[in-house]
Amino acid sequence: MSQPNTVESWLQFNLQLLIDDNESPVGFMSGRVDGMPDRTPQRWQLAVDMIYRCIVSGLIQIATPQYRDDRDAFFHVLRTFDPYVDDDGILLWHGGQLSPTEALIAMVGKYFPTTGHYERTVNPAFIQELKDIFAAHGVPWSDAPLLPIVTGEDSARA
DSSP, rough: OOOOOOHHHHHHHHHHHHSSSBBBBGTTSSSSSOOOOOHHHHHHHHHHHHHHHHHHHSSSEEEEHHHHTTTHHHHHHHHHHTTTHHHHHHHHHOOOEEEEEEEEHHHHHHHHHHOOOOOOOOOOOHHHHHHHHHHHHHOOOOOSSSOOOOOOGGGGGO
């Protein structure tokens, strides 16, 4: 029986990938999530919010020199430049770099011993610890947008 592709399994997989190599933010735009097709505003919103939660919580960091010391500018671009059509948005989404912090490396190591593959089956203890970390940093796991994306005529290209 195949596993459902939940937000939990998607995030768990993305964080495991990040441990092995810096990733561009577009990594958070890809991967299967049941009921949330690729290239939609919902996927864009999910990526923005999860990147935001992970950065605010000290699990990932911005490695792109231009934004390393300016989180506000980084998040402004992520939420206002459409990653599917804006050249500047595409540039950051594909060319920016996120890297794991020591806290994320330790957390992933605690739940997923190095086996040469990434675990897609949700580890409830890992997800619960993530949720606890997010809540402790004031960015709780929820369906409500934390940094609402700006689409259409109100976006950065308008």
